Amino acid sequence: MDKSVNNRIPELITRHILGVSTTDEEAELQNWRSASESNEKTFNKLCSADFVEQGLQHTYRSDEEHQLQKNIVAKKISRIRLYRGIVRYSAAAAVIVIALAVLMFVPGKKGSYPVIEYQSVVLKLPSGESINLKNDETNLLSEKFPASMKKSSSDKPIPEEYSVIVPTGRTHKLVLPDGSRVMLNSNSEITYSIPFSGKERRVAFKGEAWFEISKDASRPFILSTGGLNVEVLGTSFAVRCDRSEIRTTLVTGSVKVTDVSRRFSLVLEPSQQALFNTSDGKLTSQNVNVDEYIAWKDGYWYFDNRTLGYIIEELSRNYGFEYEFAAGELENLPFSFKLKRELSYIQVLETIEKTNRIKIDAYKDKIILLEK
Amino acid sequence: MTENDIILNGALSGESRVINFLYDKYAVQLRYFAYKYLNNNYEVDDILQEAFVSLWENRKRITSEPMAKGFLYKFIRNEAVTKLRKRDVKKRFEKLHNFEESEESFLENIIEAEVLHNLSQAIDSLPSSCRTICLMSMQGMKLQEISEKLNVSINTVKKQKSISNARIRKIMEELFLLLISI
Numbered sequence: 041m042d043k044s045v046n047n048r049i050p051e052l053i054t055r056h057i058l059g060v061s062t063t064d065e066e067a068e069l070q071n072w073r074s075a076s077e078s079n080e081k082t083f084n085k086l087c088s089a090d091f092v093e094q095g096l097q098h099t100y101r102s103d104e105e106h107q108l109q110k111n112i113v114a115k116k117i118s119r120i121r122l123y124r125g126i127v128r129y130s131a132a133a134a135v136i137v138i139a140l141a142v143l144m145f146v147p148g149k150k151g152s153y154p155v156i157e158y159q160s161v162v163l164k165l166p167s168g169e170s171i172n173l174k175n176d177e178t179n180l181l182s183e184k185f186p187a188s189m190k191k192s193s194s195d196k197p198i199p200e201e202y203s204v205i206v207p208t209g210r211t212h213k214l215v216l217p218d219g220s221r222v223m224l225n226s227n228s229e230i231t232y233s234i235p236f237s238g239k240e241r242r243v244a245f246k247g248e249a250w251f252e253i254s255k256d257a258s259r260p261f262i263l264s265t266g267g268l269n270v271e272v273l274g275t276s277f278a279v280r281c282d283r284s285e286i287r288t289t290l291v292t293g294s295v296k297v298t299d300v301s302r303r304f305s306l307v308l309e310p311s312q313q314a315l316f317n318t319s320d321g322k323l324t325s326q327n328v329n330v331d332e333y334i335a336w337k338d339g340y341w342y343f344d345n346r347t348l349g350y351i352i353e354e355l356s357r358n359y360g361f362e363y364e365f366a367a368g369e370l371e372n373l374p375f376s377f378k379l380k381r382e383l384s385y386i387q388v389l390e391t392i393e394k395t396n397r398i399k400i401d402a403y404k405d406k407i408i409l410l411e412k
Numbered sequence: 413m414t415e416n417d418i419i420l421n422g423a424l425s426g427e428s429r430v431i432n433f434l435y436d437k438y439a440v441q442l443r444y445f446a447y448k449y450l451n452n453n454y455e456v457d458d459i460l461q462e463a464f465v466s467l468w469e470n471r472k473r474i475t476s477e478p479m480a481k482g483f484l485y486k487f488i489r490n491e492a493v494t495k496l497r498k499r500d501v502k503k504r505f506e507k508l509h510n511f512e513e514s515e516e517s518f519l520e521n522i523i524e525a526e527v528l529h530n531l532s533q534a535i536d537s538l539p540s541s542c543r544t545i546c547l548m549s550m551q552g553m554k555l556q557e558i559s560e561k562l563n564v565s566i567n568t569v570k571k572q573k574s575i576s577n578a579r580i581r582k583i584m585e586e587l588f589l590l591l592i593s594i
Contacts, residue, residue: 047526049523050522050523050526050527050530051530051584053523053527054527054530054531054534054584055584057527057531057550058531058534058546058550058577058580059549059577060577060580060581060584078516078517078520082520082523082524085524086523086524086527089550089551089552090551091527091528092528092531092532092535092550095444095524095528096440096444096528096532101439101443106436106439109435109439109457109460109461110432110435110436110439112461113431113432113435113460113461113464113465114431114432116461116465117431117465117468120465120468120469364452364453364454365452366452366454366455367452367499368451368452403454408454411499
């Protein structure tokens with residue numbers, strides 16, 4: 041191919057796509073297309089309706105990101121200039137220059153990890169007012185509970201709704217007015233009414249939580265969560281709601297799981313898990329390693345032969361960091377481990393890194409997972 | 413004197429402003445080009461930085477914009493292939509997977525990146541009413557279909573189409589003044 045005319049082809053193709061080419065140009069293009077099979081293939085790819093959109097999608101950067109990248113280039117250039125400048129002015133300063141150069145160009149220095157600040161757990165009162173909960177445990181049976189709330193519950197006989205909202209990076213223990221214990225994982229929300237009375241104890245819930253329900257055969261405990269009801273007599277179990285599915289894992293006792301339309305219903309035995317698919321409404325059950333689903337409540341990360349993609353997504357949901365895999369195949373690496381959750385996300389990631397199978401770096405407020 | 417002349421006159425020395433200008437102009441197509449090899453954005457950003465720094469370092473012998481463009485393409489290709497080979501070494505034990513990059517596919521990738529650049533420049537230069545129609549007709553819609561979809565008369569569509577064609581022809585004359593030297 042001629043060394044400097046090869047942008048003739050892009051020109052012809054562009055004209056063709058935009059519909060502004062002349063007969064001669066079309067003939068010239070036709071000539072090139074029939075010259076080889078790969079030419080024809082390239083041509084067809086470029087002419088496909090979504091080429092521009094797809095192409096720009098891969099390369100999209102916001103104005104800020106573009107500017108940032110440009111600034112990095114400018115900074116690197118000014119470093120080289122500085123370095124050259126020093127050399128020019130003084131050969132004697134060579135030692136300093138080398139020291140500087142080493143400092144400036146040391147490769148492999150990690151980007152600093154993003155610092156993540158976590159919000160506090162919030163109690164929402166019926167008045168719409170929100171209280172930040174300082175402790176990591178709230179006992180609704182105890183006297184210490186906010187006065188505003190007690191008052192409103194005794195003044196008005198009508199039950200009023202309260203919500204506890206647990207943000208990313210936090211967990212919260214809650215003792216419900218009937219003595220049932222709930223431990224909420226991060227990104228969860230529970231709504232209950234006070235007084236907590238009536239024929240049934242009804243609680244609405246989103247996220248992931250561990251429940252130890254106190255026995256009261258006359259008043260079943262009903263947990264309603266995104267299309268699924270879990271009915272309980274006295275038992276302990278874990279619930280986790282994701283966008284596409286809700287998992288109910290039973291540890292002791294028994295629970296009955298029913299979808300809101302009451303089409304499907306299941307009674308679980310200990311060590312069984314009900315899986316509710318929120319899109320097709322199907323309800324199935326399976327035997328599981330219960331520990332993996334409840335380890336979080338005892339303060340552990342526990343993964344049993346899970347892919348790195350799954351693990352990092354879990355960690356990111358709970359710690360609130362953003363990430364990107366630099367190589368797709370990394371996502372499929374299997375890992376098993378048990379670690380304390382009180383560790384920072386950096387400590388957890390660095391522990392995974394110690395297996396020598398992956399490398400962790402930070403870049404623009406994001407964690408990057410690289411091949412070792 | 414335009415930025416373009418600055419390079420043509422070999423006055424790039426010391427002018428990192430020109431690098432900024434070229435970065436703005438070519439980032440999109442070079443990213444697309446680099447992405448074709450690397451398939452992840454993290455390395456794409458890195459390789460672009462290296463390419464422009466290296467362009468600046470080699471400014472003495474790069475005397476025209478087509479040369480700069482060719483330099484950037486070549487640099488990115490070579491670096492990307494090196495990176496891919498490194499990935500490859502690790503894989504060789506697991507499965508026999510050899511990365512080879514032919515001159516032909518290099519040129520194909522350049523053609524793709526260039527067409528992407530041309531199209532986005534041409535489309536960007538249109539007034540927004542023309543742009544919608546232009547994009548629709550690029551997706552293979554007939555004038556009749558466009559007029560139905562946009563709920564305007566077929567004459568309006570025809571008129572807008574001819575305005576955008578005229579503009580595109582003009583833009584293209586400017587675009588294609590530049591060759592690429594490889």
